[in-house]
Amino acid sequence: MFKIYASxxxxxxxxxxxxxxxxxxxxxxxxxxxxxxxxxxxxxxxVASVEMEPSxxxxxxxxxANGSKVRIPLSHxxxxxxxxxxxxxSGLTYDIFG
Numbered sequence: 681m682f683k684i685y686a687s688x689x690x691x692x693x694x695x696x697x698x699x700x701x702x703x704x705x706x707x708x709x710x711x712x713x714x715x716x717x718x719x720x721x722x723x724x725x726x727v728a729s730v731e732m733e734p735s736x737x738x739x740x741x742x743x744x745a746n747g748s749k750v751r752i753p754l755s756h757x758x759x760x761x762x763x764x765x766x767x768x769x770s771g772l773t774y775d776i777f778g
Contacts (some may be wrong), residue, residue, distance in 0.1 A: 681731045683711075690715050690724035697726060704772065707731040723747055737772055 684700075686693055693713075701708045712727040738757025742750040756770025762768050 683731055684728045684730060685725070686728075687725035688723065690722045693724050693726050697728065699727075700730070703736050705733045707733065738769075740769055740771075 687697065696714065697708070697710065700706060707730070709729045709731075710726065711729060714721075714726075715724040735755050738754045738759070740752045740754060740757075742752070744750060752773060754769070754773055757769065757771035760768045760770075
């Protein structure tokens with residue numbers, strides 16, 4: 681378990697918290713939320729504890745036209761055969777630099 685301390689625009693903090701709670705594998709417990717309405721820019725801060733539930737990664741490997749391989753790790757990966765030669769692969773991935 682770890683804690684997140686965040687401050688900034690109160691509305692953006694609430695959106696961030698909502699998105700974090702919606703992500704599978706994260707259990708978020710809001711410990712404190714303060715809103716500073718006396719300021720002009722509607723600032724606030726939150727403290728939340730987050731517990732991660734580990735999930736097994738599925739690695740999808742794509743072969744490119746020039747022969748190299750691209751590996752894509754997927755959390756909560758699922759593979760479904762739709763028809764002959766057709767497979768649907770879904771899962772969650774993120775880009776920490778995006």
